Structures are given as structure tokens and as C-alpha cells.
Amino acid sequence: MIRFSRSYTTVAASICKSYNCIPGPKSYPLLGSVPNYFPLIGKYDPTNVVKSGIIKFHEFGPIIKESFFGQEIVFLYDPADIETLFRQGSNNRRSHITLAHIRKASQDHINGGILVENGPAWAQLRSGSQQALTSEAFEKYLPKFDEFTMRLIGKINSDKNTQKVLEKDFLLALNAHSCDSVCYMLFGSELDSINDVLNAEALTTKVIESAAYFNRMMATMDNGPMLWKKFPSQLYNKLKKCMDDVELIPKREVYSRMTNKSLANGPGILNSWIHEGVKESKTMITLLSDLLLAGIDTTSYTLAFVLYNLSVNKRVQDKLYEELRLIDPELKRRIPLSLETLSRATYLKRVVKESMRLYPVSVGTSRVLEEPCVIAGYRLPENTTVITMNQVTSRLDEYVDKALEFIPERYEANSGFRKIRPFTSLPFGHGPRACIGRRIAESSMYSFLFRLMRNYEIEWVGSKPLGFVTHSLTEPDAPLLFRFTPRDS
């Protein structure tokens, strides 16, 4: 059965154009589009996926096909077509190929994990983890997350050693906070990564750096000719070592509880799994490692861009401060944070939403079609890999008014801005395979920003504006250089 996109439901399949007619950059034998990204002779910058995407959109339109070393990919830019893709219902993704390969060769895993698997194997892993990551589950962790934030805030202006390090790159603090929060939620243990920031040998520092490096280099490995599958390269071995490091904490925590079940008392997803007693230790290690890998730098990069946007938009920062002061009027006797308190911070949520429109950690989302489908008038066969280019779409005036400006008010009713069409910005993906940590990530970012922005005014002191660079994730392209001035009321 062929499915039709919104605009083609009444058009006979026969008049839809063939897959081969989808436009795209020049393709070369064996390499496909790769030479188009070569330095000097190529038209597109491989390190700036968004800029290249905008050029290609204007050259070829909203649907583009490219091949990389024989792997064909269809890219979508129009929100209507992105909607068609998701309504089509495929939940398969072609991602984390290197991770899949590392795990297949290892004794420590019985499956590739939630990031890697497709079909029934993925569905089983997903349904067995979903419950632990809802907003309701998050509420239990919120007081502790808030404590981690207060600990960090306390260090910004008082602990001189930490302060010196954080002044050079505040991303270290954001990583530490994300690591502490994710680990508390997974294991119910307090790690105090913020103190470890000064110690390159500390376990948490190793885990944070290894997860970030793995995520950064994964795209290079997954999108190349993959010769490393036959001849393990230096980079492949390094990524394997990174995964060993990421798994250190999950292994330690799982094995200790398997030998002594009394350690499984207290909060944390692992403790509840141990009590349920249905998961094998290898499955728990795989899932917990996936959550660490997917949860730390996604959250810290997102927060990095929110803070940057606030630091260079004084009007927005002042308005946010006023909102937070109304909710929490006495700085000294801080109110306890709950989901209910956070739900009153509506401007804060718009600030985060606007920042994620412009700086989502993922340029888009990929799906592999489980059945043939018509999108934008072209017939796409089963097994086609499709990538939505939401970050590019979100930055085009064709789809968003004043697209490059940071304006949280655009989400207010009667703002005067054109309503942004659904499926334009999807920072957490969409559908049953969307980010499993979304609710936790959102609430933890709101709580972090609530305290930080209630306590400090922040300014950007970098010598030039912060940009972004896209590896597998979209990251800040320079250290985060902020000045923090305490608020006195």
C-alpha cells in the first residue's frame, strides 16, 4: 500500500514522480555527494550542516536526495512533508551504527540498546523504560536536582578554585549538573560532579568527557565508508574505550546491587528495576549506559544556548527575572520547587522553547520507511532513509517570521507573529520514538534556570558572538564565557 502526503491524497499514484527524480547536488561514482563537501572544491561546508542546508534548500527546494558512499538519504525541509513522514508511522531509525557494532562484539550486552535497535527489540526496551521517565516520576527527583543547582550556584562566586575553572568555560558546570541529575535519576546516588570539575582523573569527569567525545565523533564514523567494520581504526578503538568509560558507573551500580539487594533501597530507576526483578543485568547495563550517553550533553548543550541567548538579550533576561521574582519573592527563603511552581513560569518555558527552535541539539530526526510512501509528490520506496531538517526549517523566513531573531513572545496568543506550523521545530523528535527523556530534561532545565536566573544576572563576555558547530549533536563552537552578578533581591 502506498501512503499519500496531505497534498496528494486525491492524486493518482501514477502521476507522482519517481524516486529517481528527487533533486539534489551532483553525484559522483562511488562517493556520491561526498566531493561536494571537499574543502576548496566543494560547494558545501561539512562542519556547518545548517548553512549548507540553507544553500541546498534555495538551490533544490524542500525535498533533496543525496548519496554518501552508496547510502542514499532523502532530506525534508517543509513542515507539511515532515508531518507526512511522521504520520506514515515508521519508528525505525538508522543511527548509532558504531555503537551497534561495538556492542555486537562485546560480552557485556545482549542487544544493541534502545538507541540502536529497531522493530520489536526496540519496542520491548522502550516500553520497559518509559514508565520511569515520566513527569510524575521526575517530581520525586526535583528536590535533589534543586539541591545540585544550589550547590553549583554556591560555587559560582565563593569557591575561588572552581570559579577560575568555570570562568574559562561554564559548559563544565552544565555538564557536571547534567551528569549529577541524570545519575541521581538512574541510580539514586549523589556523585557531586561539580567538585570533580577540578579533577581530570575523577570518574565523573571521565564519563562526561567520554560520552561527549563518543557523541561528537559518532557521525564521522557512521557516515563514512565504514571500513572500520573490517579494519578497526584508531578512532574506532578510541570510541570503544569511551563506551567502556561510560559503562563504568552503570556496571558498578548494577553489579553491587545484584550481589547485595539491600543496596537497592531508595530512589532511582535501577533500584525499581531490581525490585521488579524482570531485567537481566546485561540489559540494565545497556539501557543505563544509553540513558547516560543520550542524557548528559544533550541537556548541557541546550542549557548552554539558553544561557547564551539570555546573556545577549537583556530585555528578555529582565522580563524573565521579573517573572521569577513574582513567583519566588524572597531570595533568602527560597520556595520549594515543584512541578506546580515551575508550571507558573510560563515565560521561562517560552525562553527555552525559542532557544531550542534556533539551537536544537539535533539538526533533525531520521526515520527508515517501513513501507512505500508519497512525500512532496515523489514515490519513496520501503527502506528509504529520510532525515527531517528542522533546524534549517526553523531558521528560514519562509516558515518563521523574523526567523533568526530570539523572540520568546512569538508563542503568546495574539503576539502578532504568524503561528509557527506544527512539525517546524521538533527538538525532541516526534512520535513513539521521540526522546524518552523529554519530560525529565524539560523539567530539570526549568528548575535549573529558575534558580540560576533568580540568583544571578548574566552577561556574555566572549570577544565574539557564540556560534554552533554540528558534529552528531549541535554544540557551542567556543567556550562559554559568562560574567555572573549576584541579584540582591
Ligand code: HEM
Ligand atoms: C534537552 C535535552 C534533550 C534533547 C534536546 C534530546 C533530544 C532527543 C532527540 C532529538 C532524540 C531522537 C528522537 C526521535 O528520533 O524522534 C532523542 C532520543 C533519545 N533520548 Fe533524548 N534528548 C534530551 C535529553 C535526554 C535525556 C535527559 C535522556 C535520558 C536520561 C534522553 C534519552 C534519550 C533516549 C534513550 C533516546 C532514544 C529513544 C528511542 O530511540 O526510543 N534524552 N533525544
